[in-house]
Amino acid sequence: MQVVYERCAGLDVHKRTVVACATTPKADGHPQKDRQTFSTMTVEICQMRDWLKSLGVTHVAMESTGVFWKPIYNVLEGHFELLVVNAQHIKAVPGRKTDQKDAEWIADLLRHGLLRASFVPSAQEREVREFTRHRTKLSQERSRVINRVQKVLEDANIKLAAVASDVMGKSAHAMLQALLQDDVDPATLAELALGKMRAKRDLLEQALTGLLKEQHRFLIREHLEHIKIAERLRPFEAQLTRLETIIGIKRRLAEIILAELGTDMGRFPSSRHLARLRRNVSWESPKRRQAFQRQDPQGESLVTDSLGRGCSCGCSQ
Numbered sequence: 107m108q109v110v111y112e113r114c115a116g117l118d119v120h121k122r123t124v125v126a127c128a129t130t131p132k133a134d135g136h137p138q139k140d141r142q143t144f145s146t147m148t149v150e151i152c153q154m155r156d157w158l159k160s161l162g163v164t165h166v167a168m169e170s171t172g173v174f175w176k177p178i179y180n181v182l183e184g185h186f187e188l189l190v191v192n193a194q195h196i197k198a199v200p201g202r203k204t205d206q207k208d209a210e211w212i213a214d215l216l217r218h219g220l221l222r223a224s225f226v227p228s229a230q231e232r233e234v235r236e237f238t239r240h241r242t243k244l245s246q247e248r249s250r251v252i253n254r255v256q257k258v259l260e261d262a263n264i265k266l267a268a269v270a271s272d273v274m275g276k277s278a279h280a281m282l283q284a285l286l287q288d289d290v291d292p293a294t295l296a297e298l299a300l301g302k303m304r305a306k307r308d309l310l311e312q313a314l315t316g317l318l319k320e321q322h323r324f325l326i327r328e329h330l331e332h333i334k335i336a337e338r339l340r341p342f343e344a345q346l347t348r349l350e351t352i353i354g355i356k357r358r359l360a361e362i363i364l365a366e367l368g369t370d371m372g373r374f375p376s377s378r379h380l381a382r383l384r385r386n387v388s389w390e391s392p393k394r395r396q397a398f399q400r401q402d403p404q405g406e407s408l409v410t411d412s413l414g415r416g417c418s419c420g421c422s423q
Contacts, residue, residue, distance in 0.1 A: 110219030116212025
């Protein structure tokens with residue numbers, strides 16, 4: 107069988123250990139297989155990276171085992187050509203199964219070019235994805251978050267909700283941010299009011315006089331943290347603006363699409379391939395659709411769900 111990558115490695119990743127099998131050519135052209143087991147602690151992952159580099163390895167493949175592959179990927183990224191592979195695609199032949207044999211099997215498949223890499227966004231795109239997913243979850247419980255903020259303020263004798271109709275509005279949000287500082291004068295906080303709120307500065311000064319303690323500041327800071335996510339999306343402003351030209355796609359949905367799919371559509375052979383990645387297989391027959399979803403039960407549904415809501419809103423308008 108044709109050899110595609112002469113110097114490659116397969117990793118069998120677990121929660122506490124990772125077994126590496128590196129395949130390199132001997133002087134006579136036959137493959138030399140070296141195996142080592144490392145801990146998944148960062149120090150030992152770095153040792154594994156240095157060991158693979160000393161053998162001249164260029165390509166490394168691993169199974170997409172839960173979230174355990176991510177720490178390995180983070181350390182090896184930029185040093186090798188990495189392939190994260192669906193476990194369904196590399197099932198070993200029946201027989202006695204060991205971690206060493208699994209790593210060797212992955213290395214053999216990679217050596218002959220028989221593995222198909224799963225889509226893994228760039229480091230920057232993964233960061234944006236993490237933030238947008240976090241914000242989506244927070245948005246789904248927005249009313250509960252607001253109630254928690256109000257509860258914390260009431261516990262600290264801060265009556266901001268009695269004066270401001272929206273404690274997440276611009277004026278109230280600026281005051282909450284200022285409250286996170288130590289020993290802030292209520293009169294100074296009231297001066298942060300904008301627009302019609304400026305007429306209530308005297309009342310705001312009374313409302314912002316309370317008994318704010320460190321635990322209150324901590325809780326308020328936690329609830330406001332997700333607001334900073336928008337700053338992470340600035341480098342992608344051009345792509346977001348283009349996505350918003352699609353009927354039914356608003357800014358929030360555009361951010362989710364970009365975070366989940368990335369900016370390079372060349373990774374996907376066709377539009378159907380991209381849709382299958384996100385479990386949007388509505389054009390298939392019911393029987394084939396069920397078979398596909400059984401094969402890939404862990405596919406992401408965030409984009410599909412969001413697109414459904416976006417299309418509903420677009421049609422209603």
